[in-house]
Amino acid sequence: MFDVLQNLAHGFSVALTPTNLMFAFAGVMAGMIIGALPGIGTVVGVSLLLPLTYGMDPTTAIIMLAGIYYGAQYGGTITSVLINMPGESATVATTLDGYQMARQGRAAKALGIATIGSFIAGTFGVIVVTLLSPILANFALQFGPPEYFALVLLGFTALGAVSGNSLAKGLTSVVLGLLISTIGLDIMSGRPRFTFGYDWLLGGFGFIVVAIGVFGIGEILDGMMLPGGHPIIKTSLSWRNSIPSAAEWARSRMAIVRGTLIGLIIGILPGAGSTLASFIAYSVERNASKHPEEFGKGAIEGVAAPESANNSASAGAMIPLLTLGVPGSGTTAVLLGGFLLWGLRPGPLLFTQNPEFAWGLIASMYIGNIMLVLLNIFAIPVFASMLWIPYGIQAAFVVLFAILGAYSLNNNPFDIVIMVAFGLLGFAMKRLDYSAAGLILGLVLGPLAEKSLRQSLTLSHGDWSIFFTRPVSGALMVLALLALLWPLARKALTRTPGGSGGLRRNTGELQFAGGEE
Amino acid sequence: MRVADTVAALCVTLTGVITIALSRQLPYNAKFGPGAGFLPFWLGVTLVILSFFLLWNALKSARSAGSDADQPAPFLDFQPGALGPWLVFFISTVAVSVLFDHLGFFLSIALFMFVTMRWVAKQSWLATIALTIATPILLYIGFVRFLMVPFPLGPGTLF
Numbered sequence: 001m002f003d004v005l006q007n008l009a010h011g012f013s014v015a016l017t018p019t020n021l022m023f024a025f026a027g028v029m030a031g032m033i034i035g036a037l038p039g040i041g042t043v044v045g046v047s048l049l050l051p052l053t054y055g056m057d058p059t060t061a062i063i064m065l066a067g068i069y070y071g072a073q074y075g076g077t078i079t080s081v082l083i084n085m086p087g088e089s090a091t092v093a094t095t096l097d098g099y100q101m102a103r104q105g106r107a108a109k110a111l112g113i114a115t116i117g118s119f120i121a122g123t124f125g126v127i128v129v130t131l132l133s134p135i136l137a138n139f140a141l142q143f144g145p146p147e148y149f150a151l152v153l154l155g156f157t158a159l160g161a162v163s164g165n166s167l168a169k170g171l172t173s174v175v176l177g178l179l180i181s182t183i184g185l186d187i188m189s190g191r192p193r194f195t196f197g198y199d200w201l202l203g204g205f206g207f208i209v210v211a212i213g214v215f216g217i218g219e220i221l222d223g224m225m226l227p228g229g230h231p232i233i234k235t236s237l238s239w240r241n242s243i244p245s246a247a248e249w250a251r252s253r254m255a256i257v258r259g260t261l262i263g264l265i266i267g268i269l270p271g272a273g274s275t276l277a278s279f280i281a282y283s284v285e286r287n288a289s290k291h292p293e294e295f296g297k298g299a300i301e302g303v304a305a306p307e308s309a310n311n312s313a314s315a316g317a318m319i320p321l322l323t324l325g326v327p328g329s330g331t332t333a334v335l336l337g338g339f340l341l342w343g344l345r346p347g348p349l350l351f352t353q354n355p356e357f358a359w360g361l362i363a364s365m366y367i368g369n370i371m372l373v374l375l376n377i378f379a380i381p382v383f384a385s386m387l388w389i390p391y392g393i394q395a396a397f398v399v400l401f402a403i404l405g406a407y408s409l410n411n412n413p414f415d416i417v418i419m420v421a422f423g424l425l426g427f428a429m430k431r432l433d434y435s436a437a438g439l440i441l442g443l444v445l446g447p448l449a450e451k452s453l454r455q456s457l458t459l460s461h462g463d464w465s466i467f468f469t470r471p472v473s474g475a476l477m478v479l480a481l482l483a484l485l486w487p488l489a490r491k492a493l494t495r496t497p498g499g500s501g502g503l504r505r506n507t508g509e510l511q512f513a514g515g516e517e
Numbered sequence: 518m519r520v521a522d523t524v525a526a527l528c529v530t531l532t533g534v535i536t537i538a539l540s541r542q543l544p545y546n547a548k549f550g551p552g553a554g555f556l557p558f559w560l561g562v563t564l565v566i567l568s569f570f571l572l573w574n575a576l577k578s579a580r581s582a583g584s585d586a587d588q589p590a591p592f593l594d595f596q597p598g599a600l601g602p603w604l605v606f607f608i609s610t611v612a613v614s615v616l617f618d619h620l621g622f623f624l625s626i627a628l629f630m631f632v633t634m635r636w637v638a639k640q641s642w643l644a645t646i647a648l649t650i651a652t653p654i655l656l657y658i659g660f661v662r663f664l665m666v667p668f669p670l671g672p673g674t675l676f
Contacts, residue, residue, distance in 0.1 A: 055664060168570035172529055175567065179536060179560050186553040193543060193553055217610065224603045224637075226596040392602070392638025393648075399610050399633075400626060400656065403617060408666040413618035420614040431592050432525050450556045458550030 008130055011359030015367055020063050023056070024364045027064035028371050031071020032379075036386040037394055038079045041089060042072040043330040043437065044219050047211040048398065050338050051405035058342035059357045063364040065338060066318070069331055070122060070365065073274065073310050074372050077114045078384055081107055081303075082233050090274035090310040093282040097295060097302030099233075104298050107235040108380075112242025113252050113300055114307040115376040121260040121308035122369040125315025128264055129322075130362055133351065137323040140348040145455035146466050150476035152449045154483065155270040155326050155441065161486035162276055163435035173435040177442020178449065180205055187447055188454060205422075206415060207337045207443055209406050213419040214436045215330070216402040218426020220395045227391040237384055239377045248300050255285050255301035259308030266309075267316025273329035274313035281309030315365065322346055322358060326445065330437030333444045340444075519579040521592035526571035533564030602637045609633050621671010622661070626653040 014020060034045030046068055053061035076091035081098035094114065101110040143151075160170030183194045184204030195201035244252065259281040266277040285305035286295045295302050317332050325347035327333040339346050344354060351358045375383075406419035426436050460466035468474045536557055543554030595603060613629040620628070630652045634645040660666050 052664060166571075166574060168567050168574060172564065172567045172571065175560055175563050176529075176532070179532075179557065179564070182557050182560070189544075189547055189553045191543065191553045193557065194539060221603075221607065221610075224606050225594070225599055227599060227602070390638050390640075392606075392633065393640075395606065396630060396633040396638065399613070400629070400652070403614060404656065404660055404666070404668070407617070407668065408660070408664070411667055413669070416614045416617055420611060423610075428525075432521060434525075453556065454551045462550070 007359045011363030014356050014360030015363035020060050023060050023064040024067050024368050025371055027067020028071035028368050031068040032075035032383050035072035035075020036078045036383045038085045042069060044215045046331050046334050047215050048401045048405055050208055051408045058344055059360045062361055065335060066361060067368050070314050073314050074118055074376055081110045083387060090278050093278040093306035094303055097299050100298035102233045105235055107233060108237050108241035110303045111380055113244050113304045117256040117304045117308035118311040119369055119373045120256055121312035122315055124260050125264055125312035126365045129315055129318050133319055133323050137348040137351045140324050145452040146470055146473040149452035149456055150467055150473040151326050152445050154476050154480040157480045157483040158270050159438050159441055161483045163438055165433055167487045169434045170438050173438030174442040177439040178446045181443045181446020206409055208409050209415050209419045210422045210443060211334050211440050212402045212405050213422030214426030216398055217420060217423025218430050220398045221427040222430045224395055232387050237381045252300050252304040255304040256308045259305035260312045263309030263312035264316045267313030268319050270320055270328040274310035277309040277313035278306035281305040330440055333441045337444050519575055522575035526568050526575055529564055529571055530568035533561045533568060536561030606633060606637045618669055622668040623653045624671055
């Protein structure tokens, strides 16, 4: 325990340097803006801004990117409440009651309770990250190749199972990502694979180039199909109106606690992300409430629960990312890609080999949450004004950032063409409900999956039972197979009524379209 | 959507078959364990198996065409009037990605902004021209001056 405090203090000394503080602020600001722009989700924002961090110190860069990640969870609420269109998928559940509250003139109240819930959940989430990460990292030190393979497989099946509406489509996306990761030199034998004699394919497809294309361009081409105006509810957003009354606080208190816990547990699980967490928190809250009939009509708990859940989930998702190097969602997969780009391998050794990085990041999350509360209390009207930017202008800037980002990776103009080609693939996948996050996860984890698979089978002389006879990998393999049964459980859950008809259309296939955040 | 789903499933089958064929040319076994062709081969097999499920789902949903609400949106359903701007936007995106290296930073960004602001975002001439001029300059300051990315600046290099 004392160790943890000492490390955390060291982390704060890193996070509180003027540069890091400034970039943490830049990150949460950018996150708020990205969240507040309808149609540009967290994962799009993080992939587009990742190339900007090439020249930075890795710790500073990841502090900024993480700021974008959790900042967007706050920002996404604004669009959900004011125009009934989630700024990103984790705030879909918020539209159900948030928009109704806005129609009753209680928009400021909805944003206020969301901020309070987000802060409590986010901070609690970071405390758990602080306490749990070193323990898990220590445990993971004993992991050998079979455990890593089983863990990665669990990530794949879990993401495949929760993303979109079809298990087969989710898994196909992951396998396609894995397949793309095999292009280029084989990591173990050095033999070129699927390069068709082209030298430029030897290095494989750059992960960032693919991510920017699939998420950025794909998302925008899809969004441009219905760029239509969304009526913005005009209301006073002064901070004085945003403070909940005693009665409202009494109703929301337990919703925040439940949402926080649900979000945290789901966030830590591989594959499941803050979108899923917010939906489950919403349905749990409706079942637990004394006024279930008010849900969907502007119940304040209906905003408090999912908003708390998505923030604690995004904090919780940092745990497997940092300690095991296995991300559970599209955004954390992009963050992992960033880590690798800077030559940092997240995993149990990160905490011993790069303590200033790991602890600096964790400390910055405490600071970021405080910054976000202040921004949300005093600057909401500024962010709400983002809603007035026409979609066509947003889309044009996304394309420009995508092009500049893809180019700056290797200063290679050909990367831009590849990026746009993957954008077309991303667009088709989005229209057909295939999971773009699955593709990226497969691509990022492909090398680890292949290496651990081949090492395991080398260890066991080709005997597959090695994955089941070792206790930890055996348990993970069973979980990975169980995850495939999740779609059946989901059917039972989604039977609870899910909001207005127009909502589903506006946000794509949002019903439990998890994993993208 | 069901036609698109079927076509997509067949593309997955094809990808799987091609992967299997290509991976057969790589060594399946190395000296002490699986070789370079091991994972690709099994990925190909998995894709073929998954594509049967995809195909089955696509055909099943075609047969049980129930109420409209249950049906997924068609592959291409544009909001009324959105098709034109979408095509302009799409062509501009492809064009700027191909021309970036030839026209350079300023000219390609300015052209892209001019076309998309006027005919996609439907801005006034004044706003279009202002954004066309301001965007490349601001991006230049951000990316080239601040982040020092060596973009091909091309004609129009004024700095």
